[in-house]
Amino acid sequence: MKHLYNKLINFFNSVRNNIAFYPTLLAALGFNFAFLMIYLEERGISTYLLETVPVLVVDNGNTAMTLLSSFITGLISMMVFSFSMVMVLLNQASSNYSPRLLPGLISDKNHQFILGIYLFTILYCIFILFSIQPTGDKYQVPGFAVLLSILFTVVCICAFIYFIHNISHNIQINNILDQIFHLAEKRLSRLIEAEDGGDKDFPDTSGWYGYHSEKTGYFQNVALNSIIDICKKEETKIEILPVKGIFVLQRIPLFKSEKELDEETVKEILSNFNFARGELVADNYALAFKQITEIIVKAMSPGINDPGTALNGIDYLTELFALRMKKRDQSIIAKDENVYVKVATVNFAELMYNVLASIRVYCKHDIILIQKLSTMFIYLKSQEAIHSFYYDVIKNEAKILLEDAYESIENKSDLKVIERLARKLDIKTEKFKIDNLPLTHGINK
Template identity: 25%
Template sequence: MDKARNLFDIVRGQLWLLPLIFSCLAAILAILLITYGHLVAPNVVREAWWLYSGEAETARQLLSSLLSGLMTMTSLVISVPFVILTLAANQLGLRLISHFMADRQIQAVLGLFIGTILYLILVLRTIADTLGKDGVPHLAISAGNLLTVVCLMALLFYIHKVARLIIADNMVQALHANLVGTVKEVLPSKPDEHGEEVARFAGLGRPIALQKVGHVQVIDYSLLTEIAAEEDLRIDVAVRAGQYLLANGDHFTIFADKTVTNETIAALRNCFTVGLQNTTAQDLEFSIRQLTEIAVRALSPGVNDPFTAVAVVGRLAATFEEVQRRPLPYRQHYDGQGVLRLIVSRSDYRRLLDTGFRLIRQAGASEPLVLMRLAARLADLGHSVRDEVQVEALVAQLSALEETAAQCHSIEQDRASMQAHLDEARGVLETARSRQRAAVT
């Protein structure tokens, strides 16, 4: 399932996918209308005002003009937005271009333009000056006119879409929606029912390197468990999705009472998908970093936009509130007989918080507004914690924030406001800590 989702994410990010599909559909439509369009009765062509009823020479001139105009328009549709996006990426990061390329509506508009061009070319090449009036593919030419009008309407939508895309708040909201979706897919809905966690398997194991260089995109834990059960193995997986690997290293360790064959090791290695870039299939930290990057760029001296950073902090806090409702990914995997087969590495709540807030805190160390919003959001998260581990992770973030605020050079009024927010957050977290400890006892 995760491998399929990873492949879907990669394919979805390809700008050529929908244009290719639209081009194929346009070619099929052109062939059908050219081949069977003559079945429309001549009297229908004369009576239907919306059908082209001219001669072959006029039809060639019309289609040539439409084709020339569409090709010019398509070149502008492709080139001008990329110039705009390149400039906007200085503020929002290169993720903006990736988001643009993966947008289905953008792909559909480009596909409509390219498909219409291909359609006009195919229809135009069938019209010869020697054709009689009844031999002209009236229906195909009329469809070309209609497609051109649709392209004009799509151009207006395209301009609107690109204009909204480069607005920081819209970009932040789109990434937040994707992030929440990733949280719901990556984190389980129910806690592990197998009891206490085991730190590692006993005994000496055989460390194995994946012999691949790149980012871990997907680990097929189900297949690893299945192979381990078949071969009576226990496996300690030291890597997790999102890590960058070198060819050599102790990437996973096999514990077995017998010699493990090279074929089995090769099968285990195939359970790890390593690629050139991170994906969101299993890597929650990568999705969080996409939002964090916007905030860090917004706080850079060249941009100096703390309001965008504040918006990102709010979206991250909403995401962490969703994370608090769910258990973390299972660290232990059992076979059908209830035998522990895998112990895996995973991200914990503290690491996720650090991924989201640490760089923003560092970049906003001289911005009282950002520091106060961070404190306020930590206090908000303190109201929805579910265990003491989450409380301690929030307390660690607050302690780092207090140290940062102490070094912030600002006027007395700003320092007083920051201290008030920090004290409020500290009080909320201390109350949450006491409540969780009381619940345990």
């Protein structure tokens, strides 16, 4: 039963971010609500309202049919336009910023609910239209159901106005960066709060039993509470090998166990792993660093050439790195003072190197961006870190950046700026002399 429950949870997690998930649910709700109203009409709800509150009931068959037909036609046109606008948004975000942004934009619940409201109203109006008997007899017209269709159409118009506002808001790069940042901040904060076993030791796992997955895909999430329950039951410890967000291949070890496990237990453990063909920042904070880095790189590419966006992206990276400095490089999950699970994580040095290595290629020739990145390093060095070696990582990345900038920039005034930045960061390098920077560097004699 628990195995089936985990499968259902994994299936729900895989489909809930699909753009058609909520529209499908609301369309089914509209279909069923239409038949509920037809049932109530047969029980005489319109007749009762016509006698008590006649202003709420449409009692003319031709008028009702005309209204419903107009609603259906207009709402279908409105839905097609809205869906086309979503496609334009996704295409523009993919071409101007990064294709990795698409899963997050598609999973926007506001767009899904608006499309669902359209489908709900369209299906409701269609089936209410079918229930009208074209005899002109007012008692055969579902007057109250027609009134509800008018109200639902007004709601659709309001939803359309909100949709235009929302889509014009979401396409702005500042709002995209802000959304990525807040999702990553929320995820990182939860992980930091959950690090109750980070200061405990975990046994050496070199001789443990390894088990692999039959599935492939991006390792999206794992139900740690269920894994801990299994560890308690089997009196074992487990190490989860792949880092979240990595693409897991078949026959590659997925986890190790201190004790050898039977086939049924292995299947139960595997059911707690969730794989997907896409990645979401809400499940993997490291993806936020990747997405913001790609936006910066794309902005500084010759085809886009938008340094303002790159500067904004560096601001958000600075805040995320400052928060990441509060997280340990290893995740050890403990419960009741006992250590049960070790989860592989992206360490701070690897994360910062991957981000800065991509940015250096496109930004090392721009002194303004070099200054911005150096300001980021200066700020991070002043922040509290859970490990002291994080400061060494920051200093090393700053040194590499300034060395690359020194080799790429030829203007002597800009080189003096690099000299001052190196002094502020307390960087000494053989690449250039801090105290006596040659003014003839890069100048053709």
